[in-house]
Amino acid sequence: MMKGENNEDSILMNTLSSWKSYGGTLSVHEHDSNACGCAMQFAVFTPPQAANGKVPVVWYLSGLTCNWSNVMEKSGLQRVAAELGVMVIAPDTSPRGDALPNDEAYDLGQGAGFYIDATEAPWATNFQMETYITRELNELVLKEFAADPARQGIMGHSMGGHGALTLHLKNPQTYKSVSAFSPIAAPMQAPWGKKAFATYLGSDESNWSAHDASQLVSGSPSKAPILVDTGGSDGFLEEQLTPDIFIAACKAAGQSLDYRIQDGYDHSYWFIASFIEDHLRHHAKHL
Amino acid sequence: MMKGENNEDSILMNTLSSWKSYGGTLSVHEHDSNACGCAMQFAVFTPPQAANGKVPVVWYLSGLTCNWSNVMEKSGLQRVAAELGVMVIAPDTSPRGDALPNDEAYDLGQGAGFYIDATEAPWATNFQMETYITRELNELVLKEFAADPARQGIMGHSMGGHGALTLHLKNPQTYKSVSAFSPIAAPMQAPWGKKAFATYLGSDESNWSAHDASQLVSGSPSKAPILVDTGGSDGFLEEQLTPDIFIAACKAAGQSLDYRIQDGYDHSYWFIASFIEDHLRHHAKHL
Numbered sequence A, B: 001m002m003k004g005e006n007n008e009d010s011i012l013m014n015t016l017s018s019w020k021s022y023g024g025t026l027s028v029h030e031h032d033s034n035a036c037g038c039a040m041q042f043a044v045f046t047p048p049q050a051a052n053g054k055v056p057v058v059w060y061l062s063g064l065t066c067n068w069s070n071v072m073e074k075s076g077l078q079r080v081a082a083e084l085g086v087m088v089i090a091p092d093t094s095p096r097g098d099a100l101p102n103d104e105a106y107d108l109g110q111g112a113g114f115y116i117d118a119t120e121a122p123w124a125t126n127f128q129m130e131t132y133i134t135r136e137l138n139e140l141v142l143k144e145f146a147a148d149p150a151r152q153g154i155m156g157h158s159m160g161g162h163g164a165l166t167l168h169l170k171n172p173q174t175y176k177s178v179s180a181f182s183p184i185a186a187p188m189q190a191p192w193g194k195k196a197f198a199t200y201l202g203s204d205e206s207n208w209s210a211h212d213a214s215q216l217v218s219g220s221p222s223k224a225p226i227l228v229d230t231g232g233s234d235g236f237l238e239e240q241l242t243p244d245i246f247i248a249a250c251k252a253a254g255q256s257l258d259y260r261i262q263d264g265y266d267h268s269y270w271f272i273a274s275f276i277e278d279h280l281r282h283h284a285k286h287l
Helices: A048-052 A068-074 A077-084 A129-144 A159-170 A191-201 A213-219 A237-241 A243-253 A269-286 B048-052 B068-074 B077-084 B129-144 B159-170 B191-201 B213-219 B237-241 B243-253 B269-286
Strands: A014-021 A024-033 A038-046 A055-061 A087-091 A147-157 A175-181 A226-231 A257-262 B014-021 B024-033 B038-046 B055-061 B087-091 B147-157 B175-181 B226-231 B257-262
Touching: A014 B269, A024 A077, A024 A129, A038 A068, A038 A077, A038 A129, A055 A129, A055 A159, A055 A269, A068 A077, A068 A087, A068 A269, A068 B068, A077 A087, A077 A269, A077 B269, A087 A129, A129 A147, A129 A159, A147 A159, A147 A269, A159 A175, A159 A213, A159 A226, A175 A269, A191 A237, A213 A243, A226 A237, A226 A243, A226 A269, A243 A257, A257 A269, A269 B014, A269 B077, B024 B077, B024 B129, B038 B068, B038 B077, B038 B129, B055 B129, B055 B159, B055 B269, B068 B077, B068 B087, B068 B269, B077 B087, B077 B269, B087 B129, B129 B147, B129 B159, B147 B159, B147 B269, B159 B175, B159 B213, B159 B226, B175 B269, B191 B237, B213 B243, B226 B237, B226 B243, B226 B269, B243 B257, B257 B269
Parallel strands: A055 A087, A055 A147, A147 A175, A175 A226, A226 A257, B055 B087, B055 B147, B147 B175, B175 B226, B226 B257
Antiparallel strands: A014 A024, A024 A038, A038 A087, B014 B024, B024 B038, B038 B087
16 A cells, blocks of 8 residues: 555655554655755545545645644544545645744634745745645656545535645646635635735735635636535634635535535534535545 | 433533534533532533433443543444434543552553542542442433433443443343443453552452453353454453453353454444444343
8 A cells, every 4th residue: 555665766755654444544654845844744644545546635624723633543434434535635735844934823824824825934945835736746646645636525514625626726736626624715705814825925915815715716617516514503614714705616616515504503523524425525526 | 302401409510511413412411420529521412302201321441541522522323323313422531640559651540540449548538439420420311311210331442342341231121121342351451450450449349249341241141142342453352351261251141242343344333333333233122
């Protein structure tokens, strides 16, 4: 399942941990990222079906402050992924390291890469998360694991929901299925998004719209149906997640969207765990 | 679901957190324990069926260093418990607090109560986990939640697997179903058990056997079938968990036992998550 990991030509990654899980394997890896200029960690759930050939792969982009562990430890995705024969990749949310730029706030800097390529100092040197996810880590995973490049989907939570929607809309040929939990669906209208975009991309808002899901879907909707779940008791709902803006944009653009508000649920992994089965089945159906 | 929590007669517990999960509720509570002489926390998963009346309840006893959060965050039990209509209680593993006795080792003191009542100084004042679990917390839960006192089961992991087996064998009328992950099934023969028993109960081994599952089952097997899963790649298997001793004791005593060694799995929650559905179905079937 981990092909050529230690071949003599080059060591592309190191395996930090590996555990048997639901008949498959959960493994954690570290590699030197050119895009981010630092070592990056990611986790892979390899379903048992991968022993017999390449399987569909779903990329899970996490939210603010998270790394690979949150979704792998708390969502229970392995059970359904093992049943469906879907590989799941959980990258980190930013470059990390004492020598790298950071910010004291939880919503900026390390743990808050927003899945874009920064253009402003001091962030631009390392915070190249769009290139990292869509190019560098994609190539590494397709090379090292039994993931089918023609059957890739993308999903995420909160900041990672923004990432999933935008990276899908920018790369519909790469990510052929898409879903999100509690996405920041119109970051240009949300405090989290405005702060991150101004910091990483500069104050000229004309450079922001290429990274805003509601703007992107208006210009170029995708043929993939979008599934979104957001908790009805999510404290960030109105100010940061703004479902109405995204729903209106999708409607105007003719984008297929199933946006579900789940009554009584909040922004946490207790919410994600409750509905992740629906999301993985959505991806498996459309890949 | 939380009856009389804030009634005017007495406040028995405070609710620290509450989240909707799989249509039910996960809640965390704190109360002043008389048995332990300190504030104690525990978590409750209340299935949606509890809105309509009392439901079966399964007690989950955690292993060394854990508190309520490990199993509730990492096992995914909520999904199956919500389907089956089973309440699950996750107590802490010991008294805790800066003013209480402790030990630097991970396998003694706070986080390592071993579900027995200590008789030795300085532990005896607070480390009364058997009384706490079987009496004090039991009464509190039956009073505050929609748990059916006639349908209680018990399970646990590692040190908590020892706790589940022993507390069931000592109280078969209270805990009518039982299962364990990776239990310390013959603690008198295992380094963890010997250290804890010598510390909490003193050096006279005649006082230990009432708290050793393999000894207990020899003297008084129960009518309940016991389900045990242990990972075949568990690094503690031979030295600490000693399945052979327990299996032989059950066989000699006529105790019904299904002890499964799961190939390739270790001692972690990745293992527990992979098989917890089987355990909850076992309890639901026998309650």
